[in-house]
Each structure stands twice: as C-alpha cells, then as structure tokens.
Amino acid sequence: MINWKKEKLITVLLLSLLVFAGCSSDSASSEGTGGSGDGDSFTVMANLHSPEVPNDKILEIIEEETDKEIEIQWVPDNNYEDRLNTAFATNSLPEAVFLKNQASFIQFRDAIEDEQFWEVGQYLDEFENLAKLKDTVLDNTRINGNLYTLYQGRPLSSQGLIYRKDWAENLGLEVPTTTDEFMEMARAFTEDDPNQSGEDDTFGLTDRSDLVYGAFKTVASWFGTPNNWGEKDGKLMPEFMFDEYKETLDFFKEMYDNGYINQDFPVTSKTDQQEFFKNGTAGMYVGSMGDVVSLNNDAIAINPDVEFDVQNKIAGPDGEFGVWSIPGYGSLVMFPKSSVETEEELLNILDFFNQMMTPEIANYSYWGIEGEHYEVVDDRALPSDDKALTDREVKPYMAIGIGEPETNGRYESVFNYDAKEKAEELTKENEDYLIEDPTVPLYSKTYVDDGARLQEIITDATYNYIIGQMDEAGFDDAVENWKSQGGDAIIEEFNASE
Amino acid sequence: MKRSETWRKIKRNRLLYLMILPGLLYFLIYKYLPMYGLIISFQDYKPYMGIGGSEWVGFEHFNRLFASSEFWMIFKNTLVLFALQIFVFFPIPIIISLMLNEVRHSFFKRGVQTLIYIPHFMSWVVIVSISYVMLTLDGGIVNAIIESFGFQKINFLLNDDWFRPMYILQVIWREAGWGTIIFLAAITAVDPQLYEAARMDGANRFRQMWHITLPAIRNVIIVLLILKIGDVLELGFEHVYLLLNSSNRNVAEIFDTYVYVAGLQQGQFSYSTAVGFFKGAVGLVMVVFANWLAKRFNEEGIY
Numbered sequence: 001m002i003n004w005k006k007e008k009l010i011t012v013l014l015l016s017l018l019v020f021a022g023c024s025s026d027s028a029s030s031e032g033t034g035g036s037g038d039g040d041s042f043t044v045m046a047n048l049h050s051p052e053v054p055n056d057k058i059l060e061i062i063e064e065e066t067d068k069e070i071e072i073q074w075v076p077d078n079n080y081e082d083r084l085n086t087a088f089a090t091n092s093l094p095e096a097v098f099l100k101n102q103a104s105f106i107q108f109r110d111a112i113e114d115e116q117f118w119e120v121g122q123y124l125d126e127f128e129n130l131a132k133l134k135d136t137v138l139d140n141t142r143i144n145g146n147l148y149t150l151y152q153g154r155p156l157s158s159q160g161l162i163y164r165k166d167w168a169e170n171l172g173l174e175v176p177t178t179t180d181e182f183m184e185m186a187r188a189f190t191e192d193d194p195n196q197s198g199e200d201d202t203f204g205l206t207d208r209s210d211l212v213y214g215a216f217k218t219v220a221s222w223f224g225t226p227n228n229w230g231e232k233d234g235k236l237m238p239e240f241m242f243d244e245y246k247e248t249l250d251f252f253k254e255m256y257d258n259g260y261i262n263q264d265f266p267v268t269s270k271t272d273q274q275e276f277f278k279n280g281t282a283g284m285y286v287g288s289m290g291d292v293v294s295l296n297n298d299a300i301a302i303n304p305d306v307e308f309d310v311q312n313k314i315a316g317p318d319g320e321f322g323v324w325s326i327p328g329y330g331s332l333v334m335f336p337k338s339s340v341e342t343e344e345e346l347l348n349i350l351d352f353f354n355q356m357m358t359p360e361i362a363n364y365s366y367w368g369i370e371g372e373h374y375e376v377v378d379d380r381a382l383p384s385d386d387k388a389l390t391d392r393e394v395k396p397y398m399a400i401g402i403g404e405p406e407t408n409g410r411y412e413s414v415f416n417y418d419a420k421e422k423a424e425e426l427t428k429e430n431e432d433y434l435i436e437d438p439t440v441p442l443y444s445k446t447y448v449d450d451g452a453r454l455q456e457i458i459t460d461a462t463y464n465y466i467i468g469q470m471d472e473a474g475f476d477d478a479v480e481n482w483k484s485q486g487g488d489a490i491i492e493e494f495n496a497s498e
Numbered sequence: 499m500k501r502s503e504t505w506r507k508i509k510r511n512r513l514l515y516l517m518i519l520p521g522l523l524y525f526l527i528y529k530y531l532p533m534y535g536l537i538i539s540f541q542d543y544k545p546y547m548g549i550g551g552s553e554w555v556g557f558e559h560f561n562r563l564f565a566s567s568e569f570w571m572i573f574k575n576t577l578v579l580f581a582l583q584i585f586v587f588f589p590i591p592i593i594i595s596l597m598l599n600e601v602r603h604s605f606f607k608r609g610v611q612t613l614i615y616i617p618h619f620m621s622w623v624v625i626v627s628i629s630y631v632m633l634t635l636d637g638g639i640v641n642a643i644i645e646s647f648g649f650q651k652i653n654f655l656l657n658d659d660w661f662r663p664m665y666i667l668q669v670i671w672r673e674a675g676w677g678t679i680i681f682l683a684a685i686t687a688v689d690p691q692l693y694e695a696a697r698m699d700g701a702n703r704f705r706q707m708w709h710i711t712l713p714a715i716r717n718v719i720i721v722l723l724i725l726k727i728g729d730v731l732e733l734g735f736e737h738v739y740l741l742l743n744s745s746n747r748n749v750a751e752i753f754d755t756y757v758y759v760a761g762l763q764q765g766q767f768s769y770s771t772a773v774g775f776f777k778g779a780v781g782l783v784m785v786v787f788a789n790w791l792a793k794r795f796n797e798e799g800i801y
Contacts, residue, residue, distance in 0.1 A: 082762040089545045089767055107765050116546045209743070263635035267655050267743045276636070338546060452764045463744040467656055485567070 040348055041069030042340075043094035045087070046399040047331065048074040054396040061364050062397075066355040068348075072400065080104075093336040095349055098152075098399065102440075105141070105149070105332055109448050112148050118335040118346050121147030127350060129357035132407040137328035140440050150353055151329035153404025157430040158423070159218040159323050160312035162292050164283040166305060167194035167202075178315045179222055179251065182284075186260035189283040204260035206282035208273035211459055214265075215286035217324055220248040223316040227324040227437040229494065236438060236494050238487070240458050240479060247317070249475070252466045266463040278302060289423035296417065297387055308419050312426040313433070325434040333402065353402055359409030365401045366410050368394035374411075381411035444493035450486045457482045539772035559772035568751070576752045576777075579733050582666045588726060590670055591677030592719060596707055598678065599685050611682070614675025625668055626740040630655065633664075656745040665741060665750075669734070680722070684715040720792055728785040753777040 053074045063070055073094060075083045080100045087093045088111070099105050111117070121138075124130050124147070133151065141149050161176070163185065168175065171192050176182040186204030188194065195202055207215045221227065225244035229236050239245050255261040262268055262276060274291075276282040278299040285295070289310045299306040315321045333353070340346050355361055367374040367381045373394050374381045384390055405412050415421055444451075461478035464470035470478075483491075508515055534549075539559055541552040563569055594614070601607040617625070632640050633654040641651045654660045688711060696706050735754035742750045753773060761770025 085762050085765045088765070091545055091548075111544070111546065114544065114546070263651075263653070264655055266745060267630070268636075281637075449766075453760065453766075456759075460744040460747055463656075467653075467745065469657065469745055481567075 040067075041071075042096060042345075042349055042352075043071045043073060044096040044098070044333075044400055045073045045075060045084075045094050046098050046396075047077050047080050047100060048396055049077050049399065050391055050396055052392065054393055057393050058364055058368060058397050061369070062356075062361060065361050065364070066352050068352050070352070074396065091338055093339055095335060095339045095345075096353075097334050097336060099149075099332045099334065101331065102327060102329075103452065106448055106451065108334070109143060109443075112143055112334075116337055117148045118337060118340060119146045119148055120150065120335065120346075120350065123347065123350055126347075127354040129354045129403075129408065130350065132357070133403055134328065134407060140327035141329065141332060142441075149332035149334050150402045152331045152333070152399075152402050153328065153407065154326060154330035155427045155430075156325040156328055156434055157323045158288045158290050158427040159221075159430070160286070160289040160310055160423070160426055161314065162277075162285040162287070162289060162295065162308055162310050162419075162423075164189070164194070164280075164307065165309040166307040167283045168309075170194055170196060175309070175311050176314055177311075178319075179219070179317065182219075182222075182314055183251070183255070183260075186255055186284060187258065190258070190260045194283060195280060201281065203262065203276075203282050205255060205262075205284040205286065206268075206273050206276040207261055207265040207286070208268045208270050209266050210270070211462060213287060214273075216248065216252065216462070218286050219251065220245060221322050221324040221435050222314045223248050223251070224318060224320060224322055224435075227435045229437060229439045231438070235491075236442075236498065237491065238458075238482075240462070240482075244316075246472075246475075249462065249465050253468065256466050257468065263467075266467065274298075280306065289426055290420070292419045292423050293415065293417060294387070296419065310419055310423045310426060312430055321433050322435045323430050323433050325430075325436050327437070327440045331399070356401060357403050357408040359411075362401060362403070362408040362410035365397045366394075376411065377414050379411070380414035382414050382416065439494055442494050442497045444490050444497065446486050446489040446493055451490065454482050454486055454490070457485070536771060536775050538768050539775045541768055543768040543771075545767070555768075559769045560776065562769065563773055563776065568756070571748060572751055572753055572756055575749055576733065578662065578749070579665065579738070579752060582662060583669065583733065584723075584726065586666050587669050587673070588723065590674045592681055592715075594674060595678045595681035595685060596711060598682065599711065600703060600707070611675070611678065615679065616675070617672045618676035620672065622672075622734065622737040622740055625672055626737070629664065629668060656743065658746055658749045661741060661746040661750050665738070668737065681715060681718065684718040685711055688714040724785065724788045724792060727788040728781065732781075 059070065059072065071094075077100075081104060084097070084100065084104060087097075088108075099108065108117075121142075124133070130150065134153075137151050137153065138147060141147065141151055161182070163175075167173075167189060168185070171188050171194055173185055173188055174181070176185050189202055189204040193200070193202070205215060211217060220239070223244045225242055225248060226239050228239055230239060230242060231237070232242065252261070256263070256265075262273075262282065265273075274285070274295060277285045277295060279302055280299075285291075289312065292308050292310055296306070296308050299308070312323065313321045335346055335349060340349060356365060363370070363381070367383065368390060370376060372384070373390050374383045376382070401410075402408070413424065415424075439447075457478055461470060461475050465472075465475045479487075537549055538552065540554060540556060541549070542555050542558075543549070543552045598607055598611060601610075630638075632638050635641055635651055635653060635655075640654070645651055652660070654664065692710050692714075693706055696710055701709065733752055733754065735758065738750060738752055739755045739758065742755055754777075757770045757773050757777075760766045760773065
C-alpha cells in the first residue's frame with residue numbers, strides 16, 4: 001500500500017521531470033548543438049536572407065558531391081546578431097559559424113585573440129582551392145597576422161542610384177551626374193508630376209532606417225566623406241568630424257524639408273522602402289545597384305510600363321566622384337574550438353569548404369541545377385525566369401559559399417535585362433573610385449568594446465538633424481558626447497596602431 | 499512547530515503537496531536556478547572561460563551603469579511608463595467591468611466583452627505595425643484626415659511628445675478587455691441579496707455600485723494592484739522595443755531595451771546582467787513596499 005503510494009509519487013516526479021527535460025532539450029536543440037566528432041558530418045550556422053528556409057534539394061547534391069553530411073542552422077537575417085551572441089554565450093556554437101558582417105567580426109575580436117577559434121592560415125596551402133583566396137581580402141581579415149576566417153567575396157562597391165527612366169523621359173531630365181542634378185531630379189519627381197497623373201502623388205528618393213546600406217552613406221561618399229574614418233591634419237578622425245559629413249546632413253535635410261524623401265524614413269523598413277519604389281510612389285532608390293532585378297520583377301507586375309535604369313558616377317560639389325567600399329568580403333566563416341575539437345576534424349571541415357570552391361559545387365550552391373534553375377549562355381549563367389523557384393530552392397545557399405567567381409570558378413552572371421547588365425558593369429567601374437576604410441587593418445580596444453554603443457549617439461544625432469529635431473549645435477554636442485564617452489580613446493588608439 | 503510534526507502534516511496532505519510540486523519545480527528551474535547567472539555581473543565574463551574561470555571585477559559594471567549619462571534617463575523613463583501603467587491603465591478594466599455589469603442585455607454584454615478582449619491575442623508586432631501604417635506621415639490615414647481638416651500633419655512616430663500617449667493607448671487597446679475578465683468574475687460572486695437590501699433602502703444604480711460592488715471587489719483590486727507593482731519594471735520589452743527609434747529614445751529607452759541592445763546585440767554580457775540585476779532589485783523593493791502599504795491599510799496583502 002505504502003509502496004504503491006511511493007511509486008505514484010515517483011511516477012509523478014519522473015513525469016514532470018520528463019516534461020521539463022522535453023522543454024529544455026527542445027530549446028537546446030534549436031539553439032544549436034556542440035561538436036559531433038569527425039568533421040565528416042557537421043553543422044553550419046548561416047544567415048537566411050529570404051523569408052523561408054529552402055528545401056533540401058541542393059543541399060543533398062552538395063552532400064553527395066562533397067561526401068559530407070551537413071546540417072544547416074538557418075537564422076533569419078534580422079536577429080542574426082542576437083543568435084550569434086546567444087549561441088556564443090551558451091557555448092553552443094556549431095562547427096562552422098558564418099558571421100553577419102564586418103561589425104560582428106570586430107565584436108568577436110577579443111574571443112579570437114583568446115584563441116577560441118582555429119587559426120586556419122597555416123592550413124590554407126594544403127588545399128588547392130582555398131589557397132586561391134585573394135591575399136588582399138585575407139589581409140583585411142587577419143588579426144595580429146593570423147587568419148581565423150574564410151571569406152565570402154563581395155564586389156567592393158555595388159552602390160549607386162536606381163531611378164525611373166520613364167519618369168525622367170516624361171520630364172525631359174538627363175541622368176544625374178552631380179549631387180545638384182540629383183537634388184533637381186528629386187525635386188522634379190516630387191513636384192512636376194512625373195507619372196502624369198495630374199495628382200500630387202509622387203516623391204523623389206525612397207530611403208529606410210539604415211544609414212549605411214540605405215542612401216545616406218553612399219550619398220555621403222559622393223560628397224567625398226571618408227569611409228568611417230579619414231585623415232585630417234595628419235590624424236585619423238571619424239567621418240562625422242568632417243565637413244563633407246555635414247554637407248551630406250544639410251543635403252538630406254533639404255530633401256526632407258521639401259518632401260523629396262519619405263518623411264518617416266528613420267523608421268521605414270526595407271520592405272516598405274522598396275514598396276514605394278515598386279508601386280510608383282517614389283522614383284529614386286540609392287543602394288545596391290544589383291537590386292534592380294528584383295525591384296523590376298515586382299514593379300512590372302504592378303505596372304508593365306515601368307522602366308528602371310542605374311547610375312553610379314555622381315560627383316560632389318568639388319567635381320570629384322567617390323564611392324565607399326567594403327573590405328572585399330560580405331561574410332566570414334569561423335571554426336570554434338569548442339565544437340571543432342581536433343585538428344583532424346578541422347581539416348575535414350576545411351576540405352568541405354575547399355570543395356565548395358570547385359566550379360562545379362560553387363555553381364550548385366550559387367546558381368542551382370543547370371537546366372532547372374539556370375541556363376549557360378556564352379559560358380555564363382542565366383538564371384531561370386521562375387524567380388519564386390530559385391528563391392525557394394537556391395538563393396539561401398549562396399550564404400554558405402566562399403570566395404568569388406575569380407577564385408572559385410563559378411559562372412559569372414548574364415542577365416536578359418539591360419539595367420542589370422549595366423549594374424554589373426558599373427559595379428566594376430566603381431572599383432576605380434573607391435573610398436576605403438583606413439581602420440580595417442587597425443585595432444582599438446575601446447572601439448571593440450564600446451564602438452557599437454557609441455555609434456548609436458551619432459546615428460541618433462544624424463537622423464534628428466535631418467528631420468529638424470536638432471540643430472547644428474545639437475549635433476556638435478552629440479559629437480562631443482561621443483568623444484567624452486570613449487570616442488577620444490578610440491581616436492588615440494587607432495592613431496597609435498597605425 | 500517541531501520538525502516531526504511538520505513532516506506528519508506533509509505526510510497527511512501528501513496529495514496536496516504533490517499538486518504544488520510541478521509549480522514548485524517550475525519556479526526552481528526557471529526562476530531560481532538562473533539566478534546563479536547573476537554572478538557574472540561581478541565578473542568580466544567570457545563565455546568560453548565559464549563562470550568559474552572569468553575574472554572578478556567587483557562592482558565595476560554597476561559603477562559604470564550609475565556613472566553613465568544614460569542611467570537617469572533610463573530610470574526616469576522606466577518609472578514614467580510604470581506610472582502610466584498604474585494610474586492610467588490600471589483603473590480602466592475596473593471601470594469597464596463596472597459599466598458592463600450594469601448592462602442588463604446579456605447578448606450585448608457578451609458581445610462587447612468578446613470584442614474588447616480579442617486584441618489581447620494579437621502580438622505587439624501586429625499592433626505596432628497597424629499603428630505605424632495608420633500614423634505614418636507617408637500616406638497614413640490619420641494624417642490624411644488631419645490634413646483634410648486643414649491642420650498641419652503631426653509627426654507621431656518621430657518625436658518625444660507622442661511616444662508616451664501612443665504607448666499607453668496601445669496598452670489600453672490590447673489589454674483593457676482582457677483585464678476585465680477577472681473583475682467581472684469577482685463581481686458575479688457578489689451576493690444579490692445585498693443589492694436587494696440596498697434597493698429597499700432607496701439606493702439608485704450608481705449608489706449600489708459605489709456601496710456594494712466596489713467594496714466587494716476591493717480585495718481583488720488590491721491584490722492585482724500589488725502584483726502589477728511587482729511587475730514594475732516589466733513594461734513589455736517587445737512593445738517598447740518596437741516603438742523605439744532615434745527620435746524618441748530620450749523618453750522610450752527603458753531598462754529592458756537597454757539590456758537587450760547592450761547584452762545581445764553588442765555582446766556585453768556582464769554589463770547587461772548588472773543592469774538587469776539592478777532592475778530586479780528595484781522591482782523587489784517596490785513589491786515589498788506595496789505589500790507593506792496594503793497591510794498598513796488593513797487589507798490583505800499577497801503574503
């Protein structure tokens with residue numbers, strides 16, 4: 001009798017424990033698991049830029065070709081940083097971890113210096129394809145001369161203007177080649193009824209809550225603003241201490257005050273920003289010129305008469321043209337020692353990435369299956385018209401590729417769309433006018449610790465100046481505030497490490 | 499009480515104790531065990547060194563918090579939103595319950611009830627997005643109406659003045675209906691004879707409400723108020739975070755959003771834990787104080 005009661009108690013206890021164990025193991029597995037051993041089967045954490053996780057079709061081919069078993073943890077782009085930090089804090093990073101961008105690389109610097117990730121520079125020469133990775137880009141990712149990452153190549157600068165060619169023709173406007181003409185186009189697209197509807201239903205530039213990949217930084221580089229940091233009186237200084245930055249502020253303020261730009265741009269999402277452009281409300285878009293394809297696809301579905309064109313060389317008041325550049329990589333992959341436990345395992349994983357850099361597999365991961373997702377035309381790839389199909393089956397896998405066409409031999413692209421062809425050309429042309437970030441190879445401890453927090457002060461001030469909630473004195477105060485809270489130390493440290 | 503006696507009591511009511519076990523386990527596992535992690539607020543925590551291996555830094559992170567210019571701003575913002583929750587939001591479900599209680603038409607009453615508690619099931623993302631679409635300067639309907647009456651457009655989203663009204667109105671819209679459920683339940687438990695007696699004494703509907711309904715649900719109100727105060731600093735991180743932008747940060751940045759950005763987006767684990775710790779301490783003081791206050795007024799507290 002008593003025993004039976006005891007048993008009941010134990011059963012309930014066990015049951016409730018099971019329930020909890022179930023909950024916690026669920027959450028643990030979604031956070032990622034540690035290493036599994038041999039490196040022939042491993043997990044990759046990658047950035048998902050599309051709304052949905054792709055199906056396994058391409059992954060299965062890659063697994064078969066490389067003879068590895070791979071699990072991909074897809075993390076949506078907009079909370080990639082949180083997940084990265086959470087996985088890191090709970091020691092549950094998988095074997096191969098892609099970083100989001102340059103900023104997250106800077107954040108991990110301390111951990112890298114503490115030898116938490118494998119140094120891979122020493123093994124590169126053992127792998128035929130990894131050895132091809134460009135030294136110029138690798139140098140941008142070295143820490144104290146060591147290499148801990150493999151990079152995913154990106155064009156140095158694909159920034160430019162996409163605009164409504166048909167509107168410009170309606171109004172007899174030439175393509176802008178200076179910032180003044182850019183302003184004139186924004187004015188005309190706002191005030192001169194470019195869509196000939198007889199209504200006041202259009203504006204010039206559509207922008208979003210992003211000062212870097214939105215319009216601001218690109219326009220700033222047209223004005224000749226340095227890329228994050230620049231030299232002034234023989235000293236490295238942050239961009240916002242330069243007159244050109246202020247000129248850009250005034251330029252945007254003028255557009256804002258006159259209604260040439262969406263009035264809520266500091267809180268506009270990328271989706272909404274593009275929607276204004278696609279549905280014919282706005283006529284100018286500053287960002288990655290390559291986006292013209294997807295913008296066009298959606299826009300002609302709404303209005304078949306839409307015509308887009310791209311433009312890059314827009315000169316500042318001094319007649320010079322410049323455009324900011326990235327350090328040649330979009331993302332980087334690292335290998336935590338907590339999950340990759342042996343050198344053998346690491347070599348196996350590097351072998352996988354080495355194989356990812358063979359033309360055949362690079363094409364699978366970037367273009368998909370020939371005849372199904374793309375055609376080969378003159379030795380280049382022409383993606384299928386069925387954009388929904390490629391988005392669903394191929395596009396996300398671009399996030400696990402490394403290198404670039406020159407090094408991994410994947411097909412360059414060909415497009416049956418003129419504006420896209422032009423965008424590709426202009427992207428190459430941009431390489432002659434690059435404004436580079438001089439601090440990429442430098443190191444500042446304060447910047448690593450507090451840079452992101454301090455940047456917020458400047459970002460807020462920039463928006464508030466443009467929308468008229470802050471005057472020049474207020475902006476200068478914000479800069480002083482930045483300096484006093486650690487900015488001075490960052491300036492010192494960067495200059496000392498030159 | 500002697501130990502043996504305690505055990506005897508427990509033994510005698512073991513099934514009852516068994517019933518609280520899951521709840522107890524829940525609190526142990528999810529509320530008490532994680533407190534171990536508060537240790538890292540006194541360390542320079544490095545995840546790969548673990549709590550055992552990280553360096554101790556004493557109160558450095560707390561000093562940094564109290565010294566930072568943002569601290570008072572965040573503290574003030576948190577308290578202001580809390581005050582709005584207590585003084586503006588809290589009475590509303592009670593008022594609605596009293597009003598609904600006066601409605602004799604049960605079909606209408608149930609309809610209204612259902613209608614007002616539906617928003618509780620929408621996520622903040624949806625609610626904030628709807629507000630955004632309505633209030634934006636770029637074709638939002640509210641500004642279109644304001645303009646059609648010949649007034650200037652109002653910049654609702656990008657300024658300090660509108661954040662707080664927007665915040666509390668959204669809270670009311672989402673939670674007021676849900677809040678009525680418990681009060682209505684308490685009201686139905688009031689003995690109808692009391693009302694009859696009051697009517698005999700010539701009390702009108704309003705007097706009945708004032709002298710019978712309200713005193714009858716006073717206990718429920720007080721307990722809920724104390725619980726609410728206990729959540730002093732749980733203002734709904736998600737909601738505020740979604741409304742936060744460059745132009746309203748001076749009034750919208752609260753502890754929760756600050757911890758999230760510093761901790762998870764910028765990887766300052768120790769510092770953000772220290773901020774969270776401080777927040778928890780403030781919350782604890784508030785609950786104890788509220789409970790003490792309730793006892794002073796001879797009401798039942800929560801413990």
